[in-house]
Amino acid sequence: MPEIALTTWQILLLKVAVILVVVPMGALVGGYAEHKVMAHLQHRLGPMYPGGFHGWATTLADGIKFLFKEDIIPAAADRKVFSLAPAAIMVPIIMVYLVIPMDRTLVVEDLDVGIFYLLAISSLSTIGILMAGWSSANKYALIGALRSAAQLIAYELPIVLSAAAVAMLAGTLSLNGIVEAQNFPFILWPPGIGLALFLVFVTGAVAEMTRVPFDMPVAESEIITGPFTEYTGMRYIFSHMFAEMGHMVAFGGIATTLFLGGYRPIIPWEPLELIPGVVWFAAKTMMMIFLFLWIRPTFPRVREDQLQKFAWKFLIPVSLALILFTGAWVLYV
Amino acid sequence: MAVDEHNLSEARKLTDARKLSDARKPGFGLGLLKGMAVTLKHLFKHNTVIQYPDEKQVLPSRTRGVIALKEENCTVCMLCARECPDWCIYIDSHKEQIPAKRQGGRPRKRNVLDRFAIDYALCMYCGICVEVCPYDALFWSREFEYAEYDIRELTHEKEKLSDWMASVLPPPELEAGAELPGRLAAAATTTDAPSRTATPASKPTQTSSAVETRSEQAADAPKAPTAAPTASMQESAEERTPQATSATQVEEKIAPDKAESSPEEPSAGGGRGMDKDEGVPATDSPSGEGTPAQEPAHTHESQAAAPPEPAPIPSKEAPPSAAELDAVYKEVLEEQLARGSSPQVAEARAKVARVKAERRVGRTPTPVHTDKPVPSAPTRGEPSSPTPSGAPVAEEPQPEQGPVAATASEAERDPEPQGAAPEPEASAEPEPEALADPEPEALADPEPEASAEEDPEAVYERVLAEERAKGSSDVVATGRAKAARVRAQKGTRGPQG
Numbered sequence: 001m002p003e004i005a006l007t008t009w010q011i012l013l014l015k016v017a018v019i020l021v022v023v024p025m026g027a028l029v030g031g032y033a034e035h036k037v038m039a040h041l042q043h044r045l046g047p048m049y050p051g052g053f054h055g056w057a058t059t060l061a062d063g064i065k066f067l068f069k070e071d072i073i074p075a076a077a078d079r080k081v082f083s084l085a086p087a088a089i090m091v092p093i094i095m096v097y098l099v100i101p102m103d104r105t106l107v108v109e110d111l112d113v114g115i116f117y118l119l120a121i122s123s124l125s126t127i128g129i130l131m132a133g134w135s136s137a138n139k140y141a142l143i144g145a146l147r148s149a150a151q152l153i154a155y156e157l158p159i160v161l162s163a164a165a166v167a168m169l170a171g172t173l174s175l176n177g178i179v180e181a182q183n184f185p186f187i188l189w190p191p192g193i194g195l196a197l198f199l200v201f202v203t204g205a206v207a208e209m210t211r212v213p214f215d216m217p218v219a220e221s222e223i224i225t226g227p228f229t230e231y232t233g234m235r236y237i238f239s240h241m242f243a244e245m246g247h248m249v250a251f252g253g254i255a256t257t258l259f260l261g262g263y264r265p266i267i268p269w270e271p272l273e274l275i276p277g278v279v280w281f282a283a284k285t286m287m288m289i290f291l292f293l294w295i296r297p298t299f300p301r302v303r304e305d306q307l308q309k310f311a312w313k314f315l316i317p318v319s320l321a322l323i324l325f326t327g328a329w330v331l332y333v
Numbered sequence: 334m335a336v337d338e339h340n341l342s343e344a345r346k347l348t349d350a351r352k353l354s355d356a357r358k359p360g361f362g363l364g365l366l367k368g369m370a371v372t373l374k375h376l377f378k379h380n381t382v383i384q385y386p387d388e389k390q391v392l393p394s395r396t397r398g399v400i401a402l403k404e405e406n407c408t409v410c411m412l413c414a415r416e417c418p419d420w421c422i423y424i425d426s427h428k429e430q431i432p433a434k435r436q437g438g439r440p441r442k443r444n445v446l447d448r449f450a451i452d453y454a455l456c457m458y459c460g461i462c463v464e465v466c467p468y469d470a471l472f473w474s475r476e477f478e479y480a481e482y483d484i485r486e487l488t489h490e491k492e493k494l495s496d497w498m499a500s501v502l503p504p505p506e507l508e509a510g511a512e513l514p515g516r517l518a519a520a521a522t523t524t525d526a527p528s529r530t531a532t533p534a535s536k537p538t539q540t541s542s543a544v545e546t547r548s549e550q551a552a553d554a555p556k557a558p559t560a561a562p563t564a565s566m567q568e569s570a571e572e573r574t575p576q577a578t579s580a581t582q583v584e585e586k587i588a589p590d591k592a593e594s595s596p597e598e599p600s601a602g603g604g605r606g607m608d609k610d611e612g613v614p615a616t617d618s619p620s621g622e623g624t625p626a627q628e629p630a631h632t633h634e635s636q637a638a639a640p641p642e643p644a645p646i647p648s649k650e651a652p653p654s655a656a657e658l659d660a661v662y663k664e665v666l667e668e669q670l671a672r673g674s675s676p677q678v679a680e681a682r683a684k685v686a687r688v689k690a691e692r693r694v695g696r697t698p699t700p701v702h703t704d705k706p707v708p709s710a711p712t713r714g715e716p717s718s719p720t721p722s723g724a725p726v727a728e729e730p731q732p733e734q735g736p737v738a739a740t741a742s743e744a745e746r747d748p749e750p751q752g753a754a755p756e757p758e759a760s761a762e763p764e765p766e767a768l769a770d771p772e773p774e775a776l777a778d779p780e781p782e783a784s785a786e787e788d789p790e791a792v793y794e795r796v797l798a799e800e801r802a803k804g805s806s807d808v809v810a811t812g813r814a815k816a817a818r819v820r821a822q823k824g825t826r827g828p829q830g
Contacts, residue, residue, distance in 0.1 A: 041373075041375055043378060043380045043381045048384060298372040
């Protein structure tokens with residue numbers, strides 16, 4: 001391999017460029033997958049024309065369409081906050097990708113406090129949502145933003161607790177270290193506890209993404225996409241569509257890293273090691289994304305109070321108990 | 334039955350409750366997994382989407398897509414345009430003169446269709462125009478792709494409407510045993526007629542059904558007596574529950590056609606003839622029992638008047654036994670059911686028949702009245718009336734005192750038809766054709782029993798032919814022919830008594 005001398009800055013720029021390509025691509029593919037998977041789960045075909053083959057260019061065409069739409073800012077809106085909010089939502093989501101290891105070396109920055117960073121950053125977009133809801137000068141937007149904030153706070157806790165349990169199992173906060181610690185994915189081992197942690201994490205992740213069973217904040221049938229009611233065109237696609245898809249792919253990657261063994265094969269077996277880590281990572285992430293898409297047409301939306309009750313009265317106690325079991329496992333097994 | 338239903342609903346409640354309690358048991362999230370399994374299963378099922386412009390759904394062959402026009406059938410009668418609730422049919426036409434067919438005839442005028450357009454931007458596809466078209470010029474077509482880029486172009490002209498005819502199928506085959514449509518049935522009746530006359534009692538089923546069919550097909554039906562055949566259908570269906578009285582009412586209306594057909598009567602038309610005989614003389618002649626003057630008036634009056642009337646009759650006949658009446662009832666019921674009438678209708682008709690059987694007996698005395706002058710003078714005057722020999726009476730048990738023995742309700746029933754039914758008939762007939770009667774009767778003489786019917790049938794056919802020759806429309810022709818037949822029946826019956 002020829003030695004290519006690159007300065008730290010050049011390497012960093014390259015990595016950022018990769019991320020800036022990966023995230024939108026992920027969103028586009030995720031959007032297309034969502035169309036198709038949901039359609040087929042409902043005996044439909046989904047988009048079939050754009051691009052010729054099974055409508056592969058649908059989301060691309062959608063994105064271009066949105067780019068050309070008029071950018072409307074309501075007269076009563078707080079213009080600065082209103083126009084900054086999409087960025088405040090989008091940037092943390094992109095920043096999540098920085099620490100997710102797609103292969104042993106294919107990671108922008110392997111932070112020692114990877115999990116900590118991840119959890120801190122991923123809840124930052126709540127601020128963007130609050131900004132959007134407040135500055136829109138629209139009651140639906142405000143209601144949606146408040147619901148969103150309440151929900152993110154409620155479900156951030158189970159996520160944090162289950163991630164903490166994973167850190168306890170791995171003995172490190174570094175995501176690369178966590179992957180390396182998984183000879184067997186954590187979802188399989190420790191038996192039961194790993195699966196329970198995974199389920200808690202996925203539930204929290206679905207709620208954080210405000211996807212279907214927990215999509216009260218953007219419930220289009222009652223508060224018209226909540227905080228994003230007043231957004232049009234590019235701002236809308238960044239704040240909502242893009243953010244949701246980016247979120248989904250990011251959480252798929254995180255769950256893969258934390259529970260499915262990341263870029264490592266599902267079982268430690270020599271032939272499987274031959275498959276490159278990126279493929280393993282991509283396959284596992286896609287499985288996770290499929291799971292998220294599969295959940296969406298299956299379950300009905302829960303009420304706001306049920307949603308809160310479920311988080312505080314069930315999920316958080318369960319995850320606390322799981323931390324206890326995990327601690328016992330780490331100590332005595 | 335009530336008990337069963339109760340038990341059933343109880344059982345259902347129990348199972349529901351069990352299901353509910355099962356559902357409320359803690360499922361440990363297994364329900365969620367079940368749900369996911371269901372949706373996953375559907376992921377691998379064949380989708381139900383039809384990629385429309387690329388592939389097309391196989392539509393049922395008689396799908397109601399658009400309305401097609403068979404141009405050559407349109408006579409520009411404008412019925413469709415007038416009945417259209419949206420007024421979306423535009424018709425233009427001009428008249429053309431066509432030369433007389435015969436020497437010295439008058440040239441006729443004919444409507445020629447210039448424009449026939451349906452504005453599909455307005456059309457609501459109710460199909461009333463298709464229903465209402467008397468000449469089968471409009472049809473449902475299964476085409477449906479006629480969208481245009483401009484709303485004004487949605488007004489499709491006759492060329493396009495005619496193109497759609499290509500997809501119109503011929504009418505479906507009748508089911509086995511189905512009633513023939515109006516005209517065919519009428520033809521069937523006329524051909525039946527001879528055989529019916531020959532064996533009146535054995536043949537009732539077919540003839541009656543044919544006759545009924547004809548009357549139900551309102552299409553060709555302005556015959557005076559059947560004026561309300563459809564109405565009577567409905568009513569008989571509605572009124573099946575209330576017992577005798579309602580049956581009587583129904584009978585009033587059905588009477589004309591039923592009377593001919595009801596199997597238990599030895600001579601078709603006997604019942605009606607007698608009805609008439611009573612009614613007509615009553616109005617005409619003072620020679621009756623004194624009541625007649627009031628009879629044509631309405632029910633209540635005639636009820637009051639009724640009792641005296643039967644007086645002269647009683648000694649003659651005995652009321653039919655209950656068993657006989659039941660037999661009649663059953664017979665008619667079975668017949669109706671076999672024809673596919675709904676149970677309600679069948680029941681109602683059977684009741685009517687029974688009542689009629691009862692009543693006819695009670696009224697067989699009619700011959701007494703018929704001695705009185707009857708409008709159809711020639712017949713009466715005729716000496717040739719061997720017919721009377723009692724054709725209608727022949728098979729009947731002779732009730733001595735029908736009305737007397739009858740219950741109160743029967744007493745009510747009796748007068749009604751006399752007052753109501755005969756009246757319109759009597760007044761409806763135009764006189765001149767009455768002259769026609771004698772001939773057929775004379776022909777019929779040799780066979781006294783049959784003559785009662787044969788004459789009228791022959792009259793019917795002859796008048797029909799005459800009318801057709803005159804160029805009357807079918808409706809008018811059949812109407813007049815029927816009227817003539819009725820008169821003939823009346824006339825032949827006259828001398829009987």
